[in-house]
Amino acid sequence: MGKQKPELPQGTLDMLVLKALSLGQMHGYGVGQRIGQLAEDMLKVEEGTLYPALYRIEQRGWIKSEWGVSENNRRARYYKLTRAGRKQLGVEEAKWSHLSMAVGKVLRTV
Amino acid sequence: MGWLEKLRMRLRALRHGEEVHGEIAEEWQFHIDLRTEENIRRGMTPEEARQSAEQHFGNAGYIKDVSWDVRGGGIMETLWQDVRFGARQLRRSPGFTFVALLSLGLGIGGNAVIFSLISTILLRPLPISHPEQVFAIHQGKEKDASYSQSMSYPNYKDIRDRNAVLSGMAVYRFDPMSLSHNGSNERVWGYLVSGNYFDVLGVQAFLGRTFTVDEDRTPNSRPVAVLSYGCWQRRFGGAPGIVGSSIQINGHSFTAIGVAPPGFTGTESVFTPEFWVPSMMQEWIEAGSGLEGRGNGQWLPFGRLKPGINLEQARAQLNTVARQLGQEYPKTDEGMSLRLTPPGLVDPNLRSAVIAFSGALMLTVLLVLLIACTNLASLLLARATQRRKEIAVRMAIGATRARLAWQLLTESVMLSVTGAAFGLAIGQALILVARASLPRTDFALTLDLRMDWRVVSFVVALAVVTGISFGLVPALQASRSDVVFALKEDTSGGQRRAWLRGALVVMQVALSFVLLITAGLTVRSLEHTEALGPGFDPNNAVTMSVDLGLQGYDEKRGENFYQQLAERVRVLPGVKSAGWIARLPLALDVSTTDVYPEGQAEPRAEEMPSAIYESVSPAYFATMGIPIVAGRDFAGSDIARSPGVVIVNETLAQRFWPSQNAIGKRLHSGNTDVLEVVGVVRNGKYQSLGEIPALMVYYPLTQVYATSAALVIRTSVDPGAEISSVRSEVQKLDPQLPIYDAKTLKEHMRLALFPLHAGAMVAGSFALLAMVLAAIGIYGVMAYSVGQRTHEIGIRMALGARASDVWKMVLKQGVIITAIGMVFGLVCAIGLSGVVASMLYGVSATDPLTFLFITLLLSAVALAACNIPARRATKVDPVIAIRSL
Numbered sequence: 001m002g003k004q005k006p007e008l009p010q011g012t013l014d015m016l017v018l019k020a021l022s023l024g025q026m027h028g029y030g031v032g033q034r035i036g037q038l039a040e041d042m043l044k045v046e047e048g049t050l051y052p053a054l055y056r057i058e059q060r061g062w063i064k065s066e067w068g069v070s071e072n073n074r075r076a077r078y079y080k081l082t083r084a085g086r087k088q089l090g091v092e093e094a095k096w097s098h099l100s101m102a103v104g105k106v107l108r109t110v
Numbered sequence: 111m112g113w114l115e116k117l118r119m120r121l122r123a124l125r126h127g128e129e130v131h132g133e134i135a136e137e138w139q140f141h142i143d144l145r146t147e148e149n150i151r152r153g154m155t156p157e158e159a160r161q162s163a164e165q166h167f168g169n170a171g172y173i174k175d176v177s178w179d180v181r182g183g184g185i186m187e188t189l190w191q192d193v194r195f196g197a198r199q200l201r202r203s204p205g206f207t208f209v210a211l212l213s214l215g216l217g218i219g220g221n222a223v224i225f226s227l228i229s230t231i232l233l234r235p236l237p238i239s240h241p242e243q244v245f246a247i248h249q250g251k252e253k254d255a256s257y258s259q260s261m262s263y264p265n266y267k268d269i270r271d272r273n274a275v276l277s278g279m280a281v282y283r284f285d286p287m288s289l290s291h292n293g294s295n296e297r298v299w300g301y302l303v304s305g306n307y308f309d310v311l312g313v314q315a316f317l318g319r320t321f322t323v324d325e326d327r328t329p330n331s332r333p334v335a336v337l338s339y340g341c342w343q344r345r346f347g348g349a350p351g352i353v354g355s356s357i358q359i360n361g362h363s364f365t366a367i368g369v370a371p372p373g374f375t376g377t378e379s380v381f382t383p384e385f386w387v388p389s390m391m392q393e394w395i396e397a398g399s400g401l402e403g404r405g406n407g408q409w410l411p412f413g414r415l416k417p418g419i420n421l422e423q424a425r426a427q428l429n430t431v432a433r434q435l436g437q438e439y440p441k442t443d444e445g446m447s448l449r450l451t452p453p454g455l456v457d458p459n460l461r462s463a464v465i466a467f468s469g470a471l472m473l474t475v476l477l478v479l480l481i482a483c484t485n486l487a488s489l490l491l492a493r494a495t496q497r498r499k500e501i502a503v504r505m506a507i508g509a510t511r512a513r514l515a516w517q518l519l520t521e522s523v524m525l526s527v528t529g530a531a532f533g534l535a536i537g538q539a540l541i542l543v544a545r546a547s548l549p550r551t552d553f554a555l556t557l558d559l560r561m562d563w564r565v566v567s568f569v570v571a572l573a574v575v576t577g578i579s580f581g582l583v584p585a586l587q588a589s590r591s592d593v594v595f596a597l598k599e600d601t602s603g604g605q606r607r608a609w610l611r612g613a614l615v616v617m618q619v620a621l622s623f624v625l626l627i628t629a630g631l632t633v634r635s636l637e638h639t640e641a642l643g644p645g646f647d648p649n650n651a652v653t654m655s656v657d658l659g660l661q662g663y664d665e666k667r668g669e670n671f672y673q674q675l676a677e678r679v680r681v682l683p684g685v686k687s688a689g690w691i692a693r694l695p696l697a698l699d700v701s702t703t704d705v706y707p708e709g710q711a712e713p714r715a716e717e718m719p720s721a722i723y724e725s726v727s728p729a730y731f732a733t734m735g736i737p738i739v740a741g742r743d744f745a746g747s748d749i750a751r752s753p754g755v756v757i758v759n760e761t762l763a764q765r766f767w768p769s770q771n772a773i774g775k776r777l778h779s780g781n782t783d784v785l786e787v788v789g790v791v792r793n794g795k796y797q798s799l800g801e802i803p804a805l806m807v808y809y810p811l812t813q814v815y816a817t818s819a820a821l822v823i824r825t826s827v828d829p830g831a832e833i834s835s836v837r838s839e840v841q842k843l844d845p846q847l848p849i850y851d852a853k854t855l856k857e858h859m860r861l862a863l864f865p866l867h868a869g870a871m872v873a874g875s876f877a878l879l880a881m882v883l884a885a886i887g888i889y890g891v892m893a894y895s896v897g898q899r900t901h902e903i904g905i906r907m908a909l910g911a912r913a914s915d916v917w918k919m920v921l922k923q924g925v926i927i928t929a930i931g932m933v934f935g936l937v938c939a940i941g942l943s944g945v946v947a948s949m950l951y952g953v954s955a956t957d958p959l960t961f962l963f964i965t966l967l968l969s970a971v972a973l974a975a976c977n978i979p980a981r982r983a984t985k986v987d988p989v990i991a992i993r994s995l
Contacts, residue, residue, distance in 0.1 A: 029141045047145070048168035051138065055180040059116060070140070077137045 008043060013053050015092040018085055021063060025080040027070060028054060054079060062088050120186050123178075134177055142167060188513075189520065196521035206493060207525070209890070210486050213883055214529025214576070217482030219536030220475040220876060222561065222569050226541060228468045229564045230379065236453065237373045239312030240414075245421070245450035246377070247279070247411040247428070252447045260407040263389075263400060265435060265443065266304075269411075272431045275424040277416045278310035281409035282376070285395050286818075288660035288848050289384065290358035291345055295848035297657055298384040300335075300359075301376055302392055308336070308370075310414050311377070317342075318353035318368030326388040329401060333364040333391060339372040341384040359387070360660045361846075362394050377412060379454040396659055396817075405442040412453055425450055474625065474876050479572070481621050481883045483580045484614045486529075488887055490522055490584035491611050492894045515585040522581025523574060530573030534561065537569075547868075583610070611891050612927055618887045619931025620938060622880035623968055627939040629870070629877035630960040631950055636866045638952035644696055645794020647735030648859045651822060652829045653694060654836060654852035659817030661847055669812055671843060672727060672819065678839045679823055680729075684832060686824040689730030692816035695796045696862035705807060707766040708776040708784050721762060721805035722796045723779070725814045731757075731791055733824045741773040741789035744810040748788075754813055757789035759806035779807055799862055799951075820851070829854045881968065884931075885975040892924050892979040903983055904991025913984035920983045924976030932968060936961070 008016075020026065020034040031054070032047050057063050062085030070076040081089070123130045142163045149159035164170075200207045235241035247269075250257035261269075261281065270279040282303040289298050301307075305326025313320065316339060325332040335357060337346070346352050356363045364387065375382040389409075393399050400408040415424050428448045435443040494501075501514060541559045587610075658668045672690050679688045693700070705721045706713055713719070728744045731737075739760065748755050756779065763772035776784045793803050811819065825832045833852050840849055860867075896903070903916055943955035953960075 027140070028137060029144045032141075046168035047141065047166050048138070048170060048173040051134070052173060052176040052180055055177055059119075059180060072144075074140060074143075075136070076140050077133075 008045060012096070013045070013049070014057055015089070015096060017050070017053055017057060018062060018081065018089040018092065021079055021081045022086065022089055025078050027068075027076040027078050029076075031079065057085070060088075061085075124187055124190060131178075134174070138167070138170070188516070192517045192520035193524060195517065196524050199521060200525070203493070206489055209886060210489050210525050211529050211532055213482040213485040213886060214526055214573075215532030215536050216879055216883070217475075217479035218530050218533025218569055218572060219540060220478050220879065221472075221572060222533055222537030222565055223540045223544065223559075224468065224471045224475045225568050226537070226559050226561060226565045228472065229562060229568075230559055231454070231464055232379075232468070233564055234379070234562065236311070236377060237371070243277075243415045243417075244311065244377075244412060244453055245415065245424075246453040247413055248449040248451055249407065249411075250447050250449070251445045257447075257449055259410045259412075261409050261411045262404050262406045262442070263402070263409055264404045265407075265446075266409055266411055268435055269428065269431050269448075270413075272434070273413075273428055275416055275419045275427045276413035278306055279411060279413035280304045280307040280310040281389065281411045282307060283389070283392075283400070283409055284381070284383070286657060286660070287384075287387075287395055288360050288657065289345070290361070295846060297660070297848050297850040298341075299381075300385045300387060300395075301383045302389045302395060303386050304389050307386065310412070312414075313371065313374050315368035316371040317350065318366070320368055320370075321386075321388055326390050329390045329399070330393055331390065332388060333362060333394065334367045334388065335359065335364040336368045336370055336386045337366055338370050338375060338382065338384055338386075340375070340382060342369045345384075359385075360394060361662060364391075377453045404439055413450075421450055471872065474628075474873065477621050477625060478876050478880050478883070479576065481618045481880050481887070483576045484618045485883055485887045485890065486522070486525065486576070487580040487584060488611045488614045488890055490518075490581060491587065491614075492890065494518070494584045494587055518585035519578060519581045522585070523577035526573040526577030526580075527570070530569050533573075534566065534569055537561065537565075611894070615884075615887045615891050615927050616931040616934060618884040619928055619968070619972065620934035622877070622884040623932050623935025623964065624938045624942065625873075625877040625880045626964045626968060627935075627960060628942075628946055629873040630964050631946060631953060631955060631957060632866075632870045632873045634953045634957060634960055635950045636863075636870045639799045639866060640863070642799075642952060644799060644859065644862065645736060645792060646695070646855075648855040650826070650829050651733070651824045651855040652832050652836070652853065653820050653822045653855060653858060654833065654840075654849050655818060655820040656840065656847055656849060657818035658847070661844070663817070665815045668815060668817065672811060675821065675839060675843055676727060676729070678843075679821065679836055682832070682835055682839070684825050684827045686826055687729050687733045688821060688823045689733040690727035690811055690819045690821055691730050692725040692811065692819050694820045694822075694858060695724075695794060696798070696859065700797045703780040703807065705762070705777055705779045705805065708778060712778070719765070719805060721758075721779070721807045723807045723809060723814075725809045725811040725816045725819075726757075727811045730808075730822065733822045735824070736794060737792045739790050739792055740771070741787070743789060744808075744812075748810040749812050754783050754785040755788045755810060756785045757791055757808040758787055759791055760793050761803045762805040762807065763787070763790045765805065777807075785809075795862075799866065822855070881971055884968075885971050888924060888928065888972050888975040889978060891927070892920065892976050893982070895923065896920060896979045896983045899983075900986055900991050903986045904988040907986060908988040908992060916986070917980045917984050920980035921973070921976050924972065924980070928969065928972035928976075932965060936965075 016035050016038075017031055020031045020038065023034065026034065028050055029047075032045065032050050035043070035045060054063070054065075058065055058079070062082055063079045064082055065077050065079050067075055068078040142160070145163035145166060146156070146159045149162050150156060154162060167173075236244065238244065246259045247261065248257040248259050249261050263281070266279070266281050270276075273279070280303065282301045285300055285302055286297055287300045289296050303321070305321045305323040308315075308320035309323075315336065318336075320336055321334065325334055337352065337357075342348060342352055352366050353368060355366055357366050358364075370386070376386075387395060389401070392401060400406055413424075415421070425448070428450075432443070432446045432448050436446050504514060505511070538561055541561070544559060656671075658671060663671065676688050676690060679685055700722045701724075702720045703723045704718045706719060726744065728746060731743055738757075740763075741757070744755070744757065756777065758766075758772065758777075766772070766777065767775055772787050772790050775787050777787065779785055791808070794806075795801060796804055796806060821836070823829075823832060823836060837849055837852070840847060906919075907913075907916065939961070940956060947955035
């Protein structure tokens with residue numbers, strides 16, 4: 001057993017999905033890959049849990065989906081950030097940096 | 111995603127679940143395939159690669175559930191499942207479903223009818239543009255509480271032109287008119303209206319056009335008429351050529367210039383005119399002119415508020431104008447005060463009476479519904495007990511309490527909504543019956559009861575509310591059951607529920623007792639009124655009316671006609687006597703006049719006695735069977751040139767000359783000279799059967815002429831047969847003259863009795879309904895209780911109890927429940943007697959006979975309802991009952 005990867009805190013997956021999709025439209029697998037690359041494989045994401053998250057985010061109107069054709073010529077469902085989603089990503093990023101800064105401060109001072 | 115898109119997505123998941131599942135599966139398969147390929151590229155064997163890919167994906171079953179929550183049918187899917195399950199359950203117990211639906215249908219049907227009455231009279235807006243801006247203008251005196259929708263023409267013109275708050279103000283007036291069509295004359299009702307009438311209401315002609323203001327400027331210059339849609343359809347066959355053609359009204363030619371749109375029947379909610387004629391044509395329509403005279407308040411005004419003006423601003427400004435007029439014309443207008451009320455019911459008192467009456471009716475039917483719902487709740491409770499095992503099993507395999515309660519609630523709402531559908535059908539049937547039983551009147555009255563959208567939404571709301579509120583307690587009760595005890599057949603929960611059901615039945619019995627008492631008192635009141643009588647003899651008499659004014663008779667010709675016809679009719683075979691009266695008693699309205707005895711200073715306006723007056727011919731009293739208690743009848747010698755005489759009733763004589771002989775005394779009446787009392791007649795009813803004794807003054811028809819009058823004929827044989835022979839006598843005197851309102855006096859009485867009859871019928875049928883529902887409730891509880899106690903009864907019988915003992919035991923239980931309910935009902939009925947007393951006439955609200963009768967009736971019904979399950983209990987076979995233990 002290697003070094004344990006930290007689990008994602010509750011509610012941050014949505015933000016990561018939005019971030020991944022801000023780089024352009026992508027299918028579910030690609031979203032997982034992108035998060036993995038961006039986190040340099042430091043995070044543990046159970047890949048299946050991406051899908052309920054995608055469906056939930058779509059219902060909130062932050063992303064849109066449609067069937068398309070993948071690089072290897074297969075039918076795949078592609079997700080795309082909406083205008084509302086881009087705005088939401090900004091909000092989440094600001095919130096997150098504020099939170100991590102505050103937590104970091106607390107941890108450093110004691 | 112907007113809510114609409116979400117709904118679409120949920121519905122898609124619901125209807126095409128397979129497809130949605132397929133899409134999700136495809137998406138995931140794609141994911142796993144890509145991951146497998148990746149793994150193979152990294153050097154795993156295909157077998158390892160797929161395994162690792164699936165492992166990384168996580169618990170697919172769980173993820174699928176979570177995904178379906180988001181993408182699937184969600185709450186709607188649950189609901190749909192519940193509805194299907196509920197429908198299966200209800201189909202499986204048809205007896206329960208039938209009783210529940212019948213109870214609800216009857217209860218809701220009653221509510222639908224009463225609400226449609228309220229909707230018709232009070233809620234349905236006029237079919238005009240922006241009806242909320244239109245108000246009737248009521249005139250009264252600042253110091254006097256009695257306001258009425260009436261105004262003189264000069265005041266109307268001044269207020270119309272001087273006010274700054276109304277975008278338009280118009281007046282109208284009901285009038286009988288004689289319409290000649292296809293060679294026959296018919297007396298019909300129409301409106302005289304100011305030229306701006308249709309414009310102020312914002313009503314466009316269906317065909318042709320409506321009046322212009324110019325058409326109503328100069329008296330007797332523009333004979334034009336607008337027909338109502340109904341008149342055009344009924345009388346002119348809907349012929350499109352009607353516009354521009356000539357119609358004969360009162361023997362004059364009028365040009366029909368247009369047809370009003372269907373549904374528009376003026377501003378009164380229960381009156382339907384045949385046509386509209388400009389107010390300036392009044393002299394052609396009725397004798398005398400109401401266009402002059404500031405004190406001549408015979409027009410009914412209404413106005414439309416300017417946009418942005420509220421009711422209070424309008425009232426204040428109109429009263430400023432009224433005060434100006436009061437200063438300018440103190441004689442007629444001093445103290446004039448104006449009010450605005452919604453249009454539709456001429457008299458503000460009528461409006462409040464209608465509101466009070468329909469409020470009482472609504473309360474009654476809601477009580478009936480409450481009783482019906484109690485049956486529903488009781489049945490649901492019983493079922494919940496029967497279904498305890500099913501519910502316990504479902505809880506044991508993981509259903510939450512909320513989920514179960516939700517499911518049971520869905521069932522009860524399904525029941526109540528289906529019940530509402532039944533109720534609407536029953537209501538529609540009742541409306542047809544009600545329409546058919548309305549009395550025919552000479553006046554163009556219509557009560558257009560309809561199931562409009564207001565009624566339907568009221569009923570649906572009622573159904574949902576009752577379904578939820580009466581399903582909630584049983585649902586919560588059932589979902590609270592303890593799994594272990596329920597599976598082991600514990601009965602303690604059942605006992606608690608049995609207690610609750612008993613309490614519900616007690617309430618039912620109490621409520622139906624109150625309703626039965628009210629109905630019983632209403633019937634007694636009706637009996638009393640009928641027994642007391644109208645003060646005349648309605649048997650063996652006919653009446654018919656003529657309107658000489660419409661035919662252009664002058665006073666001299668008219669008097670001649672009245673006298674000649676009476677003389678000719680008196681000699682007809684079978685006729686005992688005949689006499690005229692200007693307007694029959696107990697018609698819809700009366701005229702009143704100021705009266706005070708001679709030798710007394712003229713009382714101030716507030717204290718001026720007011721008497722009802724009529725003009726009658728000699729022999730009227732004898733014909734009607736009204737005894738002359740002192741003095742004499744009018745005679746042929748009481749003519750215009752001879753001294754003015756009157757006959758008064760006992761009440762007036764008593765009031766003006768207590769314990770003196772009234773004959774020979776004189777009184778002031780209206781604007782006439784001092785009149786001498788020549789006779790006193792027995793009191794009668796003049797306006798309604800329930801009225802308090804009124805002052806009454808009769809003038810001789812030869813001194814106070816009336817342009818229209820009713821001939822009353824007393825016959826010795828079948829009165830109905832006499833009508834045609836009298837009709838032919840009229841024809842001989844004047845073939846052109848229309849006869850209207852020919853009927854027996856008994857038929858005439860039906861109109862007067864209608865409110866009482868209708869009240870007694872409505873109260874009676876709802877009370878009977880309540881009693882039937884309560885009987886169903888008692889029966890249900892007792893039958894259920896016997897079913898539950900089968901083992902116990904079996905043991906008792908095995909130990910030697912005889913069938914009669916068991917019968918008594920069961921019956922006793924029912925009697926106790928009923929007795930408690932009746933005691934509660936008795937207390938309520940006595941508590942309510944103050945309210946009920948105001949609606950009764952001649953009978954006390956705690957009339958012992960009624961109370962006794964209702965107590966016996968309800969007891970008998972309750973015993974009968976208990977008897978069936980009690981008999982069944984005696985048939986219990988102890989062997990079978992104990993073996994099944």
